[in-house]
Amino acid sequence: MPADINILILAGTGFAAGLVGAMLGVGGGLIIVPILTLVMGLPIQFAIGSSLVSIVINACTATSVYIRTHMTNLKLGLLLSCTLVPGAVAGAFLAAGLSSPALTIIFGLLMLYVAYVMMPKQQRRPVFEQTEAAKIVHEKEHTPHAWLDGCYYDPAINEEIVYQVHRPVIGMVTGFLGGVVSSLLGVGGGIINVPVMNQVMKVPLKATIATSSLLLCFTTMTGSLIYAYNGYVIPYIIAPLIISVYIGARLGATLAHRARSTVLITIYTVFLVLTSIIMILKALNVFG
Amino acid sequence: MERQLDSQQEKLHGLNRRTGLILRIGIVLSIALISAGLIMFAVAGATNLTPLTPLASLPTEVARLNPAALVTAGLGIILLMPVAILLLSLAHFLTIREKLPVITCIVLLILLAASFILILK
Numbered sequence: 001m002p003a004d005i006n007i008l009i010l011a012g013t014g015f016a017a018g019l020v021g022a023m024l025g026v027g028g029g030l031i032i033v034p035i036l037t038l039v040m041g042l043p044i045q046f047a048i049g050s051s052l053v054s055i056v057i058n059a060c061t062a063t064s065v066y067i068r069t070h071m072t073n074l075k076l077g078l079l080l081s082c083t084l085v086p087g088a089v090a091g092a093f094l095a096a097g098l099s100s101p102a103l104t105i106i107f108g109l110l111m112l113y114v115a116y117v118m119m120p121k122q123q124r125r126p127v128f129e130q131t132e133a134a135k136i137v138h139e140k141e142h143t144p145h146a147w148l149d150g151c152y153y154d155p156a157i158n159e160e161i162v163y164q165v166h167r168p169v170i171g172m173v174t175g176f177l178g179g180v181v182s183s184l185l186g187v188g189g190g191i192i193n194v195p196v197m198n199q200v201m202k203v204p205l206k207a208t209i210a211t212s213s214l215l216l217c218f219t220t221m222t223g224s225l226i227y228a229y230n231g232y233v234i235p236y237i238i239a240p241l242i243i244s245v246y247i248g249a250r251l252g253a254t255l256a257h258r259a260r261s262t263v264l265i266t267i268y269t270v271f272l273v274l275t276s277i278i279m280i281l282k283a284l285n286v287f288g
Numbered sequence: 289m290e291r292q293l294d295s296q297q298e299k300l301h302g303l304n305r306r307t308g309l310i311l312r313i314g315i316v317l318s319i320a321l322i323s324a325g326l327i328m329f330a331v332a333g334a335t336n337l338t339p340l341t342p343l344a345s346l347p348t349e350v351a352r353l354n355p356a357a358l359v360t361a362g363l364g365i366i367l368l369m370p371v372a373i374l375l376l377s378l379a380h381f382l383t384i385r386e387k388l389p390v391i392t393c394i395v396l397l398i399l400l401a402a403s404f405i406l407i408l409k
Contacts, residue, residue, distance in 0.1 A: 005335045007326075053363060057318065060369050064311035067304045074304065074377060078392045082399060089403045147388045151297070217370040218396075222403055224367060228340055229407050235359035236336045239326040242362075246319060 002041045007240045009040060014054060014241040018248025020268055021058065023255060024118075028245055029055060029187035030111055034275040036237075037104070038282070044100050044107070046234065048186030049227030052220050053238050054245045055188055059216035061249060066210035073150040073207055076165055077214035080193070083172040087179020088219040092226035095184045104283035107185050111276035114191055115269045150207055166202045174200075175215070183223035188216050296384070303380045307373055314369045321350075321362030328355035371400065 013035045017028025029051040036047035066072045095103060148165040165171075174196045182189030190212045197208040227233055329336060332355065341349050341357040346364075349357030378393035 005337075007330065053366075056369075057315065057366050060311055060366060061315055063373075064308050064315060067311070068308040070301055070304050072304065074300070074307070075389050075392065078374070078377060078389065078396055082392065082396050085396065085399045085403060089406060147386070214373070217373065221367050221370045222400070224363075225404070226407050228363070231339055233340055233363075234337055235325060235340060235356040235363075236329055236338070238363065239322050239329060239355075239359045242322050243319065243326055246315075 005040060005237060007236075009035075010237060010240040011244040013039075014244030015248040017054065018058065018245035018250075019252040019255075020248075020264070021245075022249040022252025023264055024268060028058065028249075029185070030114060030272060032241065032245075033107060033186050034111070034279055038275065038278060042237070044103050045095065045227070045230075045232045046237070048095065048103075049224070049230075049232035050234070050237050050241055051186035052183070052224045052227060053233055054241045055186075055216060056220045056224055057242050058245055058249050059188070059213050059220055061246065062213040063210075063217055065253075066213055069152065069210070071152045071206050071210035072214050073148070073165070073203065073211045074214070076148050076150065076168070076171075076197075076203070077211045079148065079168060080171055080175040080197075080211075080215055081218040083176040084179040084182075084189070084193075084215055084219045085222050087176035088183040088222035089179075089226065090176075091180035091183030091185075092223050094180065096226075096230060101283040101285075103184075104279050108276040108280035108283070110181070110185055110187070110191075111272045111279070115272035115276065117191070118265055118269050118272075150203075152207060154206060161204055161207075163202070163204050163207065167200055171196055171201045178215070179219050179222075182216075182219045183226065186223075188212075189219050190216065299380070299384055303377065306380075307376055310372050310376060311369055314365055314372065318362040318366040321358050321365065324353070325355040325358030325362065328353060328358065374400070 013032055014028075017031040020031060021028040029048075032051040032054060033044070033047045036042045036050060037044050042050075063072065067074070098106075145165060145168050148168060149163065150165070151160060151162040153159075154161050174192055178189035178192040178196075181187065181192060193215055194208055194212050197203045197211065198205055203211065224233070336355070338356045340363070341354065341360040346357055346361060350361050374393060374396055378390065378397065381389040381393060
């Protein structure tokens with residue numbers, strides 16, 4: 001652990017993570033963890049613990065906004081959390097058992113995967129779709145899991161959206177994996193849960209994102225507790241991070257409608273690729 | 289736009305509003321405590337790598353304006369928010385007697401309790 005830690009760098013990192021996270025709908029963990037390890041020299045377990053506690057407050061803030069608009073499917077969120085929470089516990093214990101270089105390499109590979117997924121592609125079909133993938137139903141049919149079905153008012157199209165939830169068992173199985181990834185690497189886990197909820201479970205995108213925020217509250221809380229209990233959460237490090245992530249996320253949510261997202265995605269993708277390569281090379285001791 | 293909601297939806301919307309309110313109160317309290325801790329750290333100047341304050345001594349240390357204790361208290365509040373959502377939902381679904389959501393809430397509560405026990409071991 002370095003003897004001197006600069007609060008201003010921490011605050012800048014948190015602000016960037018909150019801002020970019022809110023503007024692109026991604027977790028800030030992929031910014032916080034590499035900067036804390038590469039720039040500040042923190043051991044990766046401390047970086048992951050700090051990242052998780054910052055994401056908790058971000059997820060709670062997002063949930064408090066989404067739930068008032070009734071876009072969050074509370075029943076579905078609680079059901080999926082039943083497998084996400086054990087997954088988060090498993091991920092945190094797995095991280096404790098892995099060496100720092102191994103954990104760094106896994107993190108670097110995850111960053112490369114996210115960079116590939118986010119890379120702007122001209123001819124590529126959109127990953128998430130609102131109307132095609134999530135077949136919105138207006139006449140509800142009776143299904144065995146009708147209790148999970150949801151509805152919300154979408155002001156963008158001035159319409160009440162009623163939808164049915166499909167294949168909840170698949171969602172629960174992949175939810176466990178999302179929990180493992182979240183706690184293992186200090187990221188949100190939305191990279192797994194969002195596509196599954198939208199594409200497999202046929203939940204409309206807006207409801208998916210809102211419900212994913214609720215899931216994040218439960219997974220990151222569980223992961224944070226384990227890292228905190230093991231001494232990987234230091235108040236001096238997390239205080240500026242949490243406050244600046246909160247400010248950045250609120251500003252990011254306001255700017256999200258005005259910014260040119262393709263430019264931002266390109267910068268973010270380049271950042272992910274470069275930092276992931278540096279992290280992997282450093283973990284393999286290439287720099288000596 | 290006028291929307292006709294059936295009574296079950298209205299009740300669920302009521303739960304959503306209460307959950308949103310609880311979350312907002314928790315976030316404001318948490319941010320206030322962590323900000324106070326951050327200011328105290330900044331005033332002290334030097335890097336302070338003390339760990340989180342143990343629960344037993346937390347109230348006295350917060351009263352003394354110990355920065356690490358203030359941050360620990362703020363973090364504690366935010367970590368309790370998901371549990372508050374769960375308890376609020378359980379109470380709501382028990383009141384309206386919706387069996388499957390009640391079972392889900394109880395299972396999740398047991399899983400969280402089991403996780404905490406596992407962490408403490």
